[in-house]
Amino acid sequence: MITLTPGAISKVKSILADREEALSLRIAIVGSGCSGFQYRMTLEKDSKEEDQVIDFDGFKIFVDAKSMIYLQGTQVDYVEARDGAGFTFDNPNSQSACECGEGGCFEA
Numbered sequence: 129m130i131t132l133t134p135g136a137i138s139k140v141k142s143i144l145a146d147r148e149e150a151l152s153l154r155i156a157i158v159g160s161g162c163s164g165f166q167y168r169m170t171l172e173k174d175s176k177e178e179d180q181v182i183d184f185d186g187f188k189i190f191v192d193a194k195s196m197i198y199l200q201g202t203q204v205d206y207v208e209a210r211d212g213a214g215f216t217f218d219n220p221n222s223q224s225a226c227e228c229g230e231g232g233c234f235e236a
Contacts, residue, residue, distance in 0.1 A: 152171070
């Protein structure tokens with residue numbers, strides 16, 4: 129299951145409140161590499177047939193079946209710092225390593 133911190137919940141609700149139409153949050157894995165998984169967060173009106181739909185504190189999160197495999201146990205946070213702000217993902221399934229040289233990068 130995916131969890132959101134209070135900071136992430138507050139930010140998502142703020143973003144959704146600024147929209148005129150009812151939207152939901154989609155979270156997906158869009159690739160991986162030396163720095164771990166790459167995530168995409170978008171706003172969408174409707175879920176797709178293969179999506180898992182999670183009702184979360186007043187809004188819905190859509191996750192496709194393939195991404196859900198890799199997002200199990202992930203905690204999403206929203207962090208504001210001097211050098212910027214954004215969503216962060218603490219994903220126990222993302223354990224990457226980089227081997228520079230002939231082997232290139234790989235997932236460990």
